[in-house]
Amino acid sequence: MSYKNLLVEVADGIAFVKINRPKALNALNRETLLELQQALKELQGKKDAQIIVLTGEGGKAFVAGADIAEMKDMNPTEALAFSRLGHETLGMIENFTKPVIAAVNGYALGGGLEIALSCDFIYVSETAKLGVPEVTLGIFPGFGGTQRLPRLIGKGRAKELIYTGKMIDAQEAYNQGIANKVFPADKLMEEVTQVARTIAQNGPMAVSMAKDAVNAGYDMGAEEGEVIEMTAWGNSFATHDQKEGMGAFLEKRKPQFKGE
Numbered sequence: 001m002s003y004k005n006l007l008v009e010v011a012d013g014i015a016f017v018k019i020n021r022p023k024a025l026n027a028l029n030r031e032t033l034l035e036l037q038q039a040l041k042e043l044q045g046k047k048d049a050q051i052i053v054l055t056g057e058g059g060k061a062f063v064a065g066a067d068i069a070e071m072k073d074m075n076p077t078e079a080l081a082f083s084r085l086g087h088e089t090l091g092m093i094e095n096f097t098k099p100v101i102a103a104v105n106g107y108a109l110g111g112g113l114e115i116a117l118s119c120d121f122i123y124v125s126e127t128a129k130l131g132v133p134e135v136t137l138g139i140f141p142g143f144g145g146t147q148r149l150p151r152l153i154g155k156g157r158a159k160e161l162i163y164t165g166k167m168i169d170a171q172e173a174y175n176q177g178i179a180n181k182v183f184p185a186d187k188l189m190e191e192v193t194q195v196a197r198t199i200a201q202n203g204p205m206a207v208s209m210a211k212d213a214v215n216a217g218y219d220m221g222a223e224e225g226e227v228i229e230m231t232a233w234g235n236s237f238a239t240h241d242q243k244e245g246m247g248a249f250l251e252k253r254k255p256q257f258k259g260e
């Protein structure tokens with residue numbers, strides 16, 4: 001898998017996808033979003049990649065936003081197409097059948113924070129700076145930021161970040177519930193890899209079904225969500241992995257999951 005604006009590497013069940021435009025602080029242009037879609041399609045069928053870690057190349061940025069240079073002169077039709085492309089890409093990440101962890105290793109601004117928010121969860125380096133500064137450019141978060149951020153941290157906190165456009169540091173991102181954990185910059189990838197490895201060793205079907213159940217039930221009432229869970233849970237007994245996981249426990253051996 002080779003791309004102009006991405007680096008994709010698969011090792012130990014983990015696909016590391018790095019956005020690779022460090023000279024533009026990994027800003028998201030159309031080409032990069034299309035490549036991300038392509039990479040996800042290719043990783044979908046790869047059994048040796050059970051989990052994705054999304055990060056940015058270079059020491060400075062995860063993603064500093066949508067590409068301002070590319071957006072500046074867009075007409076409304078082009079802006080709408082760009083918006084569709086962004087929503088589609090982030091939706092693909094959010095609903096991808098395998099988990100996607102954001103390893104935020106520097107600036108995650110605007111579309112950069114929004115892409116991180118579409119991942120299953122976010123780990124940040126101590127040097128990370130996060131924010132949605134779109135209003136300072138005369139626009140507002142348009143890749144789902146007005147929807148995912150309030151759902152994650154609450155309406156008031158999200159509105160404060162969106163209206164002020166101010167950047168917050170890693171510790172504040174953790175305090176607000178945007179980041180699950182903060183790591184020293186030189187330890188971020190090691191720590192994320194450890195967690196990803198743990199997840200990759202678990203039953204892939206089970207992890208995927210759990211992701212779907214959490215996502216599908218999140219915006220529903222508890223009772224409807226429980227129906228989703230019960231149905232999926234019942235269906236998990238149709239998988240090889242369920243028989244293997246329980247069989248292995250009873251036989252006191254390590255399970256050999258197949259993701260089937």
Ligand code: DAK
Binds near residue numbers: 023025112133137
């Ligand atoms: N786009 C394009 N280039 C960018 C960029 C960006 N978002 N961010 C940085 N760069 C480029 C800079 O222009 C500079 O390029 P050269 O001048 O070297 O050619 C290079 O990266 C290094 O940046 P700086 O020289 O500015 O580096 P500093 O360390 O001084 O500052 C910074 C770092 C991250 C504080 C600063 O670069 C910055 O403020 N960047 C912009 C951050 C920002 O405003 N991000 C939000 C972008 S707007 C939409 C939906 C969503 C969106 C758009 C549309 N639709 C619904 C249609 C999302 C919008 C956004 O994300």
